[in-house]
Amino acid sequence: MKRTLPYFFFLAAAFVASFFAQRVMAQTATPGTLTAEQATALKALKINNLEKDTYVKSGGFILERYEDRPAYVFNYSDGIKRKIYLYKVYSAADTKDLGLLAIYQNGKTNELKSFVIPGAAGEPKAWDAYLDDMKYVGEKEPGLMPALAFVISREMAMLMGGGAGKTEEGGAKKKEEYNFCFGPQSLVTLADGGSKAIVDVREGDVVMSYDAAKQALSGTRVTALNTHPMAGEATLVGIWTVPTNQLTASVALMPAPAQLLEATANHPVLTTTGRKALGEVAVGELVYRCENGATYLARVVRTGSTGRAAMVYSLTTEKGNYVVAGTVVLDK
Template sequence: MKHNLLSLFFFFACAITTQLLSQRVWAQTASAGMTLDQLKAVKAIKIANLDKDTYFKSGGFILDRYEERPAYVFTYSDGITRKIYLYKIFTAADTKDLGLLAIYQNGKTGEVKPFVIPGASAERGAWDAYIDDLKYVGEKEPGLMSTLTFVLSREMAGLLAGGSAKTDDGGAKKKEEYNFCFAADAPVTLADGSAKKISDIAVNDVVMGYNVATKITAPTHVTRIDTHQGTFNLTGVWLAPVSEIVAQTEVGMSPAVLLEATANHPVLTATGRKALGDVTAGEVLYRNEAGKPVAYRVVRVEKQTKTVSTVYNLATEAGAYLVGETVVLDK
């Protein structure tokens, strides 16, 4: 009897907290009403590595780790470590906010249980499905309801205290925050001058970095690698040395070199940081030649050169690195 009352308490506490949290969060964001089919589709998404996969696209959705936070970790007297991971759910097409995905993981069995928490404007069927999950799935796993209730209550308390996610003026995550990446075969310049495909780069690898303040190239360590899956259009710019364009020799110019990335990846131009998709013909980017940055002018721009299913991005200690010898910036 005592166990049943406790389970009932956690069930109602979790349901009420969820409703309050959804109203508070989605009142601040550009949201869309989640449908029951969307809820089922999100529940079916498999995340290979919960600790590393903090952002990716799948099945028409974007999953982005809530507030970029690590998992909530609980260790009860039974010695079992339990974790809760939170992801924001967006539509991939227009980045409308749909809700939250809470994933419970049992450290002993490795079993995971997803709970899709609809936004306040979701259809009734989606909310009914979430409540059913709380009752029929949550109650069967010891410790699940208490951990989930704590996490949602903690987030609600933070919002009431004035905390919020990183948002634009309307509260919604900007679409520009996503898709800062390169195709798998993008050549990253290593410290010894050789190149390696970005898909083969590992954390702690030493690549050639660039110090924007001193304008000097120097080795730098890779601190993080982001891998995203979905459908990504790449933008291309063709570059030619400014010196050759100015000289216009009769011998002819060297073939223009191509830099490809998602449109929002930042590059270094003569006027500062700029998204690749905003770069226009005539602007100047910088390429590494013998350890020095050399000005290259954009001679051609193509908004969509190809479409790929997997893209990669590096974070470095220097904040900038070389792709195909062209200086690109960390996102």
Template sequence: MKNNLLAIFCFVCCAIVTQLCTQRVWAQTASAGMTLEQANAVKSIKIANLDKDTYFKSGGFILDRYEERPAYVFTYSDGITRKIYLYKIFSAADTKDLGLLAIYQNGKTNEVKPFVIPGANGDRKAWDAYIDDLKYVGEKEPGLMSTLGFVLSREMANLMAGGGGKSEDGDKKKEEYNFCFAADAPVTMPNGTEKAIRDIKAGDVVVGYNAQTKSLAPTRVTKVEIHTGEFKLAGVWLASMNELTAGTSSALVAPVLLEATANHPVLTAAGRKALGDVKAGDVLYRYDATAKGVVAYNVVRTEAAVRSTKQVYNLVTESGAYLIGETVVLDK
């Protein structure tokens, strides 16, 4: 009887705190209403590494770790470590704020339980599904309700204390989630020509890159993403490593410019990096016709804002990488 009362108390606390939290957080922004279908789709998303996968796209959604926080960790007297991970949910098509994903993990079994919490404007059926999950899943997993209740209560207390999620310049801007290139960015085609990214269509075949074999190969475009707004493009200037070490008699070629939104990932010698995080001295890779493959290029200069544009494009490819201006860039 005592355990049943405790479970009921935790359930009621979770429901009340969640409702207050969503009203306070998402009512501050023009959030879209999450549907039951969307809630079920988010709940079915599998996250490969909860500790490392803090931001990614899947199934038409963007999942972004809430306030970039690590997991909440609890160790009870039974010796089992329990964790709660929080992600913000956005629609990938228009970056509308949809709600929150809370993931419970049992450290003994490694089993995870997802809870999709709709935003304040969420459909009633989506809210009903969340309440059902609290009741029926929570009853079967000891420790789940108390950990989830604590986390949501803690976040609510932080919001009421004046914290909670706004940066110095307000909420995250939509363009922070748009990883893209200007409309005239040249995509390298298998026949050696280039085509403006605005003219690429889903189903087209472009030059891709296999990071494991370090080789170029044709790859199919599965999706073209287009965003309209006001976007600043960062730039890096690249020079061949051979030119940097050539003798004074060699004719130097002007550095090549690669520009994209600052968060678009590129392939560097150190691995995947956002373009805005690339520094002078870093190494990127470009296609070389003579070598019939990619060669190392050194970053000789960077610029945070080369120009602005009102429309940006991104490709999703089967290989996960393609060439812009013959430079290897990665899918977001």
């Protein structure tokens, strides 16, 4: 399965990109033919400020941010923020539509990788170059292929559904961020004290929640189970905690094993200093745990990767928090 997954993304992205390009060009009055040489030149173009430069004229091309959208932002569980900027490409000489330019940015290294998606009239060699980039560049950069495939698929879906160009209230386009959470077998505490795997929780279920102001437990109704298939199998991290009254001078001498909360690094948990992403919680910090209908403070004694990956899920609740693996976590 691990060997076939990259090829699945590769084939899916190639098919969707081709179809998407045809749909875009079908709406263009003056389509042009992108050559392989032009594709190479486009990949070499430098944009001074990707966040602010939505219109660029350089090297015989005009770049215009597609539908004036901000970058797509992906917060992966390895703590690295990845972005994709999407531009329409025109010939500066005759303003003919040549295709699309997708620029991928690794938030840790700030390294950029450009993908030139020819229009439907693009030369076969230009398409060959795009497919080669997806395969060989995508294989070397974890997280790139699912992000690129998702962006193109989503834009195509919006185009076909007539949603391209729509704005949020107030006229500003919504900034997209995709966050991922808990593995399917993570146990959610129910209001009656029982538990259920998060993948089995349904809208209307009543789960346990915590009122920090009243320092009391109560039930809260689930309004949605959120699944995140675009993440594929996300890498999980964890925090290991022990009750504050069980701490000893040596963690090795603890009377009870540390309790693990496992999720993606960006899921928020409730600490005594407020809301904090799981991956930002440090050793020594205090979190709220729930057991046998009572809450208590637990100190973090270890953090780090759990070495596991899984499809991931999260809940939306009426009170904005719930209990997973005995620890109070927050809606996103």
